[in-house]
Amino acid sequence: MNKIAKRTDDQKKYSKPENIFLFLVLVIGFLAVFITPPLTMGDEGYHLSRSYNLFSTKAPESMSNPQVRAKEFEAIGLSTEGKINPTFYKKLITKKVDLQNDGVRFSVYSKWNNTFGPLDFMHLPAAIGVLIARLIYPSLGIMDYGGRIANLLFFAFAFYFLIKKNKYAKWSMILLFVIGGIQKIFSPSYDVLSFLVFAAFVVNLFDLAQLPTIREVSLKKAIYTAFLTCSFYFIKTNYVFAIFAFLGLPMFYRPIIKKLKSLKISGKFSLSALILGIIFIATYFVNKKIPIFTIIKKFIENYMNVEMMSNNAKQMWQIVPTTLPGFINIIFILILFIVMMGEFKVSWSKGTVIFFSMTYLVNWLGIFAGFFIENAALASANLQGRYLSPFMFLFVPFVQNLGRKFNFTMSDKAIKKLSVWTIITISILYLCITFYRSYILHVTPTWTNNA
Numbered sequence: 001m002n003k004i005a006k007r008t009d010d011q012k013k014y015s016k017p018e019n020i021f022l023f024l025v026l027v028i029g030f031l032a033v034f035i036t037p038p039l040t041m042g043d044e045g046y047h048l049s050r051s052y053n054l055f056s057t058k059a060p061e062s063m064s065n066p067q068v069r070a071k072e073f074e075a076i077g078l079s080t081e082g083k084i085n086p087t088f089y090k091k092l093i094t095k096k097v098d099l100q101n102d103g104v105r106f107s108v109y110s111k112w113n114n115t116f117g118p119l120d121f122m123h124l125p126a127a128i129g130v131l132i133a134r135l136i137y138p139s140l141g142i143m144d145y146g147g148r149i150a151n152l153l154f155f156a157f158a159f160y161f162l163i164k165k166n167k168y169a170k171w172s173m174i175l176l177f178v179i180g181g182i183q184k185i186f187s188p189s190y191d192v193l194s195f196l197v198f199a200a201f202v203v204n205l206f207d208l209a210q211l212p213t214i215r216e217v218s219l220k221k222a223i224y225t226a227f228l229t230c231s232f233y234f235i236k237t238n239y240v241f242a243i244f245a246f247l248g249l250p251m252f253y254r255p256i257i258k259k260l261k262s263l264k265i266s267g268k269f270s271l272s273a274l275i276l277g278i279i280f281i282a283t284y285f286v287n288k289k290i291p292i293f294t295i296i297k298k299f300i301e302n303y304m305n306v307e308m309m310s311n312n313a314k315q316m317w318q319i320v321p322t323t324l325p326g327f328i329n330i331i332f333i334l335i336l337f338i339v340m341m342g343e344f345k346v347s348w349s350k351g352t353v354i355f356f357s358m359t360y361l362v363n364w365l366g367i368f369a370g371f372f373i374e375n376a377a378l379a380s381a382n383l384q385g386r387y388l389s390p391f392m393f394l395f396v397p398f399v400q401n402l403g404r405k406f407n408f409t410m411s412d413k414a415i416k417k418l419s420v421w422t423i424i425t426i427s428i429l430y431l432c433i434t435f436y437r438s439y440i441l442h443v444t445p446t447w448t449n450n451a
Helices: 002-014 017-035 044-053 065-075 086-094 124-136 140-165 170-180 191-208 219-231 237-248 250-262 265-289 292-304 311-315 326-343 350-374 376-382 385-405 412-441
Strands: none
Touching: 017 140, 017 170, 017 412, 044 065, 044 124, 044 140, 065 086, 086 140, 086 412, 124 140, 124 191, 140 170, 140 191, 170 191, 170 326, 170 385, 170 412, 191 219, 191 237, 191 385, 237 250, 237 350, 237 385, 250 350, 265 292, 292 350, 292 376, 326 385, 326 412, 350 376, 350 385
């Protein structure tokens, strides 16, 4: 009897979402690392160069951004009209790179300054893997594999603890970041660290959203929140828009609403006039520097008017890799929201639902504005689903409230099975298509150009 009870406890222990995640992501990840040809996942040449130079003394020309990106363009067929010579992948792995007897020196200073500051911490996990691979066998392919494996391990174990910490949407988080990031978390990309910081920030927001007053926030929680917020300085730029979600915390907006309700009619009228005046004046002066109304008009044309939307605008809703059929993406989004709705029964305040959901729109419009200011003609083409999909995690309060309202229920076992088989099915399909495109069709393996 005791043996049966112990076996049941062990089964519960090892069927936890974080344990299943760790097993799945390591198995799928190592398959992806070696099935996907080197330098063929988005901007991999750029990330390999950046990762290498974090531990370089001489910064050899052979590992410079232009040189490695040239190899990347050849690997994906960009310089050969989409056709690839399969033996090129073998040469990337077997041919050593002339590193000019480069030594090892640690430096996170970045002259490219692709984030808010000059420090590049985002490539550090991959850089460690690239360094180890360089010391073993210094070829582009082997160093690339080293960066991929290091990022995979870093993501797997860091995300494992994030899932344990998440009380409200474990399987939703696993689905969104594993499938949505399948081309990044198994590469040397800085997106891995960006995903982790963003996910940790949102999980922490979920905890804060359940606290009614600021007094309920412990010193430890306040320091952790400040640390995560400051971390946005070092990661992918657009994730800073997630800070807007702070407005949805009851501890902030409820005291304001309470104060407004206590005002007399004359006070409410005066305050409204003051706020409108400030908005009008601010808009007037900002519009002189940035064409706000033009940006809004183009935003609506590109995303609300089907006649004017290009294929890239439609692909903005793509979460699964673009090499998979569109109907797979539709099915995945449906499954994601079903899992969100049935996973946990908790009541979220209306302000939290509104502001958390609005953060998705703020990010969407903010990124478009950034691209538009840089190059108006290419704004819509540059904005793709990878910039927006992580922010779907902020829809959890909205979807879970819907589930409560309509009394939508699913067993934990059903949610687990649905999530696991969705990950397995899409991952296998992705790996098979990647292999087929790479070694049978000899075309760009991991991305499509449908502009």
